[in-house]
Amino acid sequence: MNRPTYVVLAAGASTRMGFDKTVRRQRGLAPLERLALALAHRAAVVVVPTRLRHIASTMIPHATVVTNDEPSQGMTRSLHVALRAVDVAAPFGVLLGDMPAMTQATLLRTEALMETEIDVAFPVGIDGAPGHPVLFSARARRVVEALAQGDTLRRARDDSSLTRATWTCTNRSAFLDLDVPAQWEAFHA
Numbered sequence: 001m002n003r004p005t006y007v008v009l010a011a012g013a014s015t016r017m018g019f020d021k022t023v024r025r026q027r028g029l030a031p032l033e034r035l036a037l038a039l040a041h042r043a044a045v046v047v048v049p050t051r052l053r054h055i056a057s058t059m060i061p062h063a064t065v066v067t068n069d070e071p072s073q074g075m076t077r078s079l080h081v082a083l084r085a086v087d088v089a090a091p092f093g094v095l096l097g098d099m100p101a102m103t104q105a106t107l108l109r110t111e112a113l114m115e116t117e118i119d120v121a122f123p124v125g126i127d128g129a130p131g132h133p134v135l136f137s138a139r140a141r142r143v144v145e146a147l148a149q150g151d152t153l154r155r156a157r158d159d160s161s162l163t164r165a166t167w168t169c170t171n172r173s174a175f176l177d178l179d180v181p182a183q184w185e186a187f188h189a
Contacts, residue, residue, distance in 0.1 A: 003111060004135050005043040005090055007082040008035060009075055010056065010097025011068040021178055022048070022097040023055050031100040031178065032059040038102040039063075045085045046097070047078040076147045083145060092141070093133040094153055100187060101176040102132070109167055110135055119162035123169035130157065130166075131174030 010022040010032060022032045029037075032046070036059060044063035048056045049071060057065045064085050068078045079094065086092050091114060095102065106123060110133050113121035119140040123131045134157050136144055144156045157164075169175070178187060 002090060003042055004093040004114070005045060005086045006039055006093045006095055006133065007079060007086065008032070008039075008044055008046040008060070008063070008095050008097050009078045009082070010052070011047045011049050011071050011078045011081075012075075012097075020052060023052055023059060029100075030059060031098050032056060034100040035095060035097065035102055036060040036063075038104050038107060040104060042107070045082045047082045048097075074150050075153065076149055076151050079144065079147070079153070083141070088141065089138050091135060091137050093135040095133050096177050098178045099132060099173075099176060100178065101171075101173045103171075103173045106169060106171075106173040107133060109169075113165040113167060116165070117163065118165045120157055120159075120164045122157065122164075122166055123174040124166045125175060126168060126170060129175070130154075131169055133174075 023030050041062055044060060046056050046060055046063045046065050047068050050067045050069050053065055053067055066081055066085055068081045070077055110121050110123055114135055119137045121135040134153060140162050143159045143162060147156055
């Protein structure tokens with residue numbers, strides 16, 4: 001299997017947080033910089049609003065940076081914008097830009113599931129809750145591209161026409177995202 005191109009979704013308005021959480025440094029690295037370390041030299045497409053284009057390109061210098069200035073249209077809009085920069089014959093993965101605990105080990109373990117004829121692979125918690133990254137085969141792209149505005153990735157991940165594989169992740173790398181100030185402070189404490 002070819003390694004997937006990772007789509008990093010970081011174009012949200014951060015209204016609950018009150019600041020651009022994916023690029024803000026506090027006692028160390030910003031979430032996008034932490035993702036850059038986890039991704040190492042994997043191909044990546046980062047989706048940000050125009051105002052963050054320059055800083056995102058410095059934080060993940062090996063990535064292609066694309067913009068979505070309509071974050072109110074939801075995650076699906078960002079995903080569709082990013083997929084324009086991904087080879088249609090390639091597998092791709094989806095990561096959220098506010099997941100600072102992501103690790104190379106989590107990426108590798110999820111990528112290993114795609115060695116067989118699997119359409120969708122992702123980690124789950126001990127409780128069965130799905131996490132990230134969510135990897136899609138090139139065959140699954142049609143389902144992702146068919147997502148309507150306002151749909152979530154969940155609809156494609158759980159599509160009954162696709163074969164799935166999961167593994168149980170016992171650490172926070174696949175699940176921790178920073179949506180509200182209390183989560184930000186707890187992570188950085």
